[in-house]
Amino acid sequence: MSAVTQGRAELVPVLVVGAGGMGRTWIRTVLDSDASRLVGVVDVVDGAAQRAVQDLVPEHEQPGIATGTELLEVAARSGAEAVIDVTIPAAHHQVTADALHAGYPVLGEKPCAATLAEAVSLAGHAEETGRLFMVSQSRRNNPHLHEARRLADGLGGAGIVDTRFAKAPRFGGFRDEMEHPLLVDMAIHAFDAGRVLLAGTPVSVTATSYNPGWSWYAGDAAATVAITYDTGAVHTYSGSWCSPGDETSWNGDWALHCEGGSVRWDGETPPTAHPSGGDPVPGRAPGPQERWELDASLAEFCAALRGGPVPDSEVHGNVWTQAIVEAAVRSADTGRRVLLADLLDEALVEARELDSADGRSRALQAWKTGASGLGAR
Numbered sequence: 001m002s003a004v005t006q007g008r009a010e011l012v013p014v015l016v017v018g019a020g021g022m023g024r025t026w027i028r029t030v031l032d033s034d035a036s037r038l039v040g041v042v043d044v045v046d047g048a049a050q051r052a053v054q055d056l057v058p059e060h061e062q063p064g065i066a067t068g069t070e071l072l073e074v075a076a077r078s079g080a081e082a083v084i085d086v087t088i089p090a091a092h093h094q095v096t097a098d099a100l101h102a103g104y105p106v107l108g109e110k111p112c113a114a115t116l117a118e119a120v121s122l123a124g125h126a127e128e129t130g131r132l133f134m135v136s137q138s139r140r141n142n143p144h145l146h147e148a149r150r151l152a153d154g155l156g157g158a159g160i161v162d163t164r165f166a167k168a169p170r171f172g173g174f175r176d177e178m179e180h181p182l183l184v185d186m187a188i189h190a191f192d193a194g195r196v197l198l199a200g201t202p203v204s205v206t207a208t209s210y211n212p213g214w215s216w217y218a219g220d221a222a223a224t225v226a227i228t229y230d231t232g233a234v235h236t237y238s239g240s241w242c243s244p245g246d247e248t249s250w251n252g253d254w255a256l257h258c259e260g261g262s263v264r265w266d267g268e269t270p271p272t273a274h275p276s277g278g279d280p281v282p283g284r285a286p287g288p289q290e291r292w293e294l295d296a297s298l299a300e301f302c303a304a305l306r307g308g309p310v311p312d313s314e315v316h317g318n319v320w321t322q323a324i325v326e327a328a329v330r331s332a333d334t335g336r337r338v339l340l341a342d343l344l345d346e347a348l349v350e351a352r353e354l355d356s357a358d359g360r361s362r363a364l365q366a367w368k369t370g371a372s373g374l375g376a377r
């Protein structure tokens with residue numbers, strides 16, 4: 001829906017929770033959005049929400065934006081209809097569950113939660129409350145990625161997807177200390193994008209992680225991963241965060257292998273189809289009306305609240321991506337192939353324990369298995 005057809009009353013009034021680096025990016029996205037309007041900002045650090053508003057919101061609009069440190073108090077005062085959770089992963093479970101139980105639909109930053117068990121628990125909280133919980137997995141909202149899928153479908157559909165990722169960022173901070181910085185903080189995007197390109201549901205993950213002698217990371221900054229799907233398709237990923245020189249784009253370099261040819265995508269420009277025995281066919285360039293990244297997540301979320309379709313990244317669908325990450329870490333640590341069904345069953349047991357201690361959700365009691373509760377995606 002365009003800004004011209006959407007009246008102010010139809011704009012979804014949203015509260016941004018978490019005013020750190022990404023929270024500020026979300027505040028800008030909401031201010032520029034034609035689907036929502038900013039009514040409040042919350043951060044546990046005293047004064048942080050107010051500072052973000054002062055820095056980012058035009059001065060004449062600032063008095064209309066509620067700020068504070070208490071989510072539910074500010075939400076009520078602001079007149080918010082929905083919450084965007086941009087807190088640190090360790091806070092996602094608490095913030096999202098509190099918002100859902102207070103009646104607010106939630107758009108949450110990736111990862112869904114700090115652990116797979118917490119993510120499964122949140123799927124239950126969404127069921128219990130009947131509120132939408134969508135995870136913003138921003139890199140899946142890339143028109144080139146969806147064009148690559150279209151081109152591959154024209155060649156019979158991708159059976160093998162291969163991603164090569166090479167970067168050499170000097171972040172400093174928590175990533176330098178994490179045990180699996182690449183797998184947990186970055187590869188999640190490629191695993192999720194692989195799910196856009198391949199039909200079916202992921203089944204198993206085999207991973208090896210490593211840290212070259214010259215790496216400036218404490219944990220493993222590189223990994224090789226194979227993800228199998230129930231359609232027989234396989235996504236192979238080889239990534240490194242300590243490979244200077246011939247670096248790929250941030251999305252990585254992609255090759256899609258199909259019966260009738262292949263598709264190449266450099267992660268930045270339109271993909272190209274290479275039909276077997278034919279000339280290369282350039283993919284379509286995105287039009288000006290196409291939505292990207294956070295703006296696309298926000299538009300999809302708001303449309304769903306106004307009666308539109310359930311987003312693909314609704315929590316039940318998104319948990320599969322988090323399961324791939326957790327399986328890759330488990331496989332890298334144990335040297336074994338990990339079945340997602342087993343991992344999800346373990347997470348379900350743990351999530352039920354979390355929920356019974358919390359006392360607000362009994363929804364997971366009805367799940368027969370972790371995988372069936374999520375539904376095949």
Ligand SMILES: NC(=O)c1ccc[n+]([C@@H]2O[C@H](COP(=O)([O-])OP(=O)(O)OC[C@H]3O[C@@H](n4cnc5c(N)ncnc54)[C@H](O)[C@@H]3O)[C@@H](O)[C@H]2O)c1
Pocket residue numbers: 017018019020021022023042043044045048086087088089091095109110111137138139
């Ligand atoms: N999609 C992407 O490309 C992308 C990029 C960067 C970060 N992220 C995600 O965005 C989220 C935030 O990352 P960041 O880099 O902004 O982190 P950050 O540490 O800069 O900011 C997090 C903010 O949340 C606040 N906070 C923590 N617990 C809170 C609570 N219970 N209630 C309210 N506020 C709370 C902190 O005070 C801090 O200001 C993470 O989930 C991260 O994975 C996504």
